[in-house]
Amino acid sequence: MDINDFIEKFSSCLNHTPTSAISPDTEFKKLDEWSSIFALIVIAMVDSDYQRVLTAEDIRNSNTLADLFNVIQSK
Secondary structure, three states: OOHHHHHHHHHHOOOOOOHHHOOOOOOHHHOOOOOHHHHHHHHHHHHHHHOOOOOHHHHHOOOOHHHHHHHHHHO
16 A cells, blocks of 8 residues: 555545645645545545545544555554
8 A cells, every 4th residue: 555546546536626736744624625425435435445444533533644544554
């Protein structure tokens, strides 16, 4: 698992934010597109692509994409 791959997959779930605007330091909950529905999309993407279970608490406790990536890696 590589953070650049994760960022690419995360970005592919977005409709209005360009991939070039996303980095490990991106505070994903501040994105205009972020919502509870988008959180479910990310949870499903992580389950499908990485076979790991990401919880709502994991998301709540993460601020940046790097934080989220580290949580996923630790599972």
